Amino acid sequence: MRINIENFRNDLLNWYDEYARVLPWRSEPLPYYVWVSEIMLQQTRVEAVKPYFARFIKRLPTLKDLAEVDDDELRKLWEGLGYYNRVRNMKKCAIECMDKYNGFLPSAYEELIELPGIGSYTAGAIASIAYKEVVPAVDGNVLRVFSRLLASYDDIGKESTKKKFHTIIQEYVSKDRPDAFNQAVMEIGAMVCVPNSAPRCNICPIVSYCQAYETGKEHVLPIKEKKLKRRIEKRTIVVMVHDGKVVLRKRPQTGLLADLYEFINLEGYHTKKQLKELFNDSYTIKSIEKLPTSKHIFSHVEWHMHGYLIEVENVNDELLASITDVDERYAIPTAFKAYKDMLKHYIK
DNA sequence: AACCCGGGGTC
DNA sequence: GACCCAGGGTT
Numbered sequence: 547m548r549i550n551i552e553n554f555r556n557d558l559l560n561w562y563d564e565y566a567r568v569l570p571w572r573s574e575p576l577p578y579y580v581w582v583s584e585i586m587l588q589q590t591r592v593e594a595v596k597p598y599f600a601r602f603i604k605r606l607p608t609l610k611d612l613a614e615v616d617d618d619e620l621r622k623l624w625e626g627l628g629y630y631n632r633v634r635n636m637k638k639c640a641i642e643c644m645d646k647y648n649g650f651l652p653s654a655y656e657e658l659i660e661l662p663g664i665g666s667y668t669a670g671a672i673a674s675i676a677y678k679e680v681v682p683a684v685d686g687n688v689l690r691v692f693s694r695l696l697a698s699y700d701d702i703g704k705e706s707t708k709k710k711f712h713t714i715i716q717e718y719v720s721k722d723r724p725d726a727f728n729q730a731v732m733e734i735g736a737m738v739c740v741p742n743s744a745p746r747c748n749i750c751p752i753v754s755y756c757q758a759y760e761t762g763k764e765h766v767l768p769i770k771e772k773k774l775k776r777r778i779e780k781r782t783i784v785v786m787v788h789d790g791k792v793v794l795r796k797r798p799q800t801g802l803l804a805d806l807y808e809f810i811n812l813e814g815y816h817t818k819k820q821l822k823e824l825f826n827d828s829y830t831i832k833s834i835e836k837l838p839t840s841k842h843i844f845s846h847v848e849w850h851m852h853g854y855l856i857e858v859e860n861v862n863d864e865l866l867a868s869i870t871d872v873d874e875r876y877a878i879p880t881a882f883k884a885y886k887d888m889l890k891h892y893i894k
Numbered sequence: 895a896a897c898c899c900g901g902g903g904t905c
Numbered sequence: 906g907a908c909c910c911a912g913g914g915t916t
Contacts, residue, residue, distance in 0.1 A: 587911040591903065595911090628900025631914075665913045685911045705895075732911055741909055742904055773908085774897090802899070844900055880901060 549695070549755050555720050555727065561751035562730035565737070567592075570599055575725070577651045577676040578609050584671045585632050585663060592736070598627055610649055613640035621806060621877035628880075630804060635663030653677040666712065674724040682715040683728040684708055687735025693768035694739060697757035702768045776848050783853040783885050784810040784821065785837065786829075790893045791866040794876055802844070807865075807876040809885060815852050830859040840884035853885050855892055869893060 566572075569592065571583035582602060586595045602623050606612045612620075615637070624633040639661045643651055651672060652658055658669035670683030682688070689702040692711055700707040720727040735741075738750045745764050747753050758764040786793040786809070794807045816824070818834055825831060837853030867876055869890060878886060 584911065589899090589910055589912055590901080591910055594902065626901075628902085629912085631899065632912090635913080663913065667912060671911070683911080686909075687911065729911090736911075742907095770909090804899090842901090846898065846900095 551718055554752060554755050555718070557751050557755075558730050558734070559720065559723060559726055562726055562733060566729070566733055567737075570596060572729075575675050577653075577672060579603065580672050580676040581651055581664075581668075582636075584668045585636055586627065588632060588668070589629060590627065594627070598624070609640050609643055609651065612637060613644045617805070618875075618877065622875065625806075625877040626880055630806065630877075632663060634804070638662040639664065651676070653679065655679055655681045666708070670712075671728065674719070674728045676725075678725055680719050680721050680724045682712050682719055683732075684712050684715060685732060685735075686741070687732040687739075688715065688728075690741060690768050691731055691735045691739045694745070694758035694764055695752070695756050697761060697763060697767065699767070699769050701771050703771050774846075776843070776846055778848045778850055779813070780815050781849050781851050782812045782814065782816045782821075783837075783840075783851050783882065784812070784825075785853065785855045785885050785889065785892070786810050786861075787855065787857050787893055788859070788861050788866060791868050792872065792889060792893065793861060794865045794867045794872075794878075796865070802847075803879045803881070807867075807878050809882055811851075818854070821854055821856070825856065825858075828862055829856075832857040832859055837885065837888060842881035842883075844881070849881055851884075853888075855888075 571579050583595065583599055586598055586602075605623060606615055617637070620633055620637060621630060624630060642661060643649060652661075653673065653676075655669050655673040658664050658672055659666060664672070667683055667685045670681050673679035673681050674683055689708065689711060692698070692715060693700070693702055696714070700710065702708075718727070734750070734752065737746075739745045747756070747759050747764060750756070753759050756764070758767045793810055795810060797803050797806050797808055799805055812824075818836065821834060822831060834854060834856045837855055840851045840853065842849045842851070872878065872886065872889060
C-alpha cells in the first residue's frame with residue numbers, strides 16, 4: 547500500500563490542532579526560546595524540562611544575556627538536567643551568533659547545523675518551528691513513528707537509518723505548516739505511538755496509514771540494537787568539614803561532569819585508617835566517621851560509593867562552601883545528592 | 895561505527 | 906533491571 551501523503555498530512559494536522567499539549571515554548575516560538583527548549587529536550591523528558599526552561603528564560607531572557615553570563619552561574623542553572631556539555635555548547639553558540647549573525651540565530655538549516663550543539667534534529671526543529679523552513683526534524687519519536695508507519699526493519703539506532711528517514715520525510719513535511727507537521731509527528735510519538743509500552747493504536751489518527759498496524763507488527767517495530775552494559779566504579783566520598791563549611795573541588799574541564807563542583811572523592815574503597823594516613827600530611831583531623839553508602843547510575847557507568855565525614859582544624863587554600871553556597875552558588879552533580887543532603891545534618 | 899556524556903520516568 | 910527519552914560531539 548502506498549500512502550497518500552496529502553491525506554496523511556491533513557489527518558495528522560487536524561489531530562494536532564485539536565489535541566496538542568500546551569507547552570511553555572510553544573506559545574511564543576521565538577528562535578531563542580525554541581533553541582533553548584530544543585537543547586534542553588535532547589534526551590530529556592518534557593516534564594523534566596518545564597521548570598528549567600522557565601527559570602532559564604527568566605534569568606537569561608535573550609541570546610545576548612546567555613552570551614555574557616558567568617560560566618559557573620550558567621552551570622548552576624543547568625544543575626540536575628544532565629549532559630552538561632549541552633549548556634557549554636549553548637554559550638559557545640550564543641557568542642558565535644553575537645559575532646557572526648548580529649545577535650540572532652541564523653534561520654537556515656544549513657547554517658544552524660554548523661553551530662555548536664546543533665545537530666540535524668535540532669537544526670531541523672529550529673528551522674521549521676521558529677522560521678517555517680520546510681525541513682524534517684528527526685528525533686527518537688519520529689524514528690519510532692515512521693518505522694511503524696512504513697513497517698521498516700532498519701535499526702533506528704544507526705546513523706544511516708536516521709539519514710534515510712530524513713530523506714524520506716522531506717517528502718512528507720507540510721509546505722504550509724512545517725512547524726506544526728514536525729511537532730505533530732513528535733506529539734504522536736510522545737502521546738500515541740509511545741516508547742516503553744504498547745502503542746495506543748485505538749486512538750491513533752493515522753492508524754489507517756500504518757503499515758506496521760496493517761500487518762500486525764506494531765509491537766515488533768521499531769528495531770533497535772541493544773546497548774552495552776554499564777561498568778561499575780567504586781568510589782569513596784569524603785565530606786570534609788571545617789568551621790561550618792565543606793570543602794569543594796572543581797572537576798576537570800573535560801570528561802564526565804566537566805567543570806562541576808564535587809566533594810573530595812577517591813577511586814576505590816578506603817578504610818578509616820587508610821584515610822587518616824592519606825590526609826594526615828595536609829590536615830589536622832579532629833574526627834572521622836563513616837557515612838551511609840550510596841549508588842548513582844549514569845548512562846554508561848555506575849558509581850558505588852562509600853562515604854566519610856572528616857572534620858578538620860585547617861584547610862590549605864581550598865574552596866570552602868557554606869550550606870547556602872552549596873544550595874545557591876555551586877553546581878554539584880546529582881551523583882553526590884545523598885551526601886549533599888546529609889550536610890545540613892552536620893553543619894549549619 | 896563506536897563510544898562518551900546525566901538523570902529520571904516507566905514498565 | 907531494562908528501556909529510552911523532542912541528540913550531539915569526538916575519535
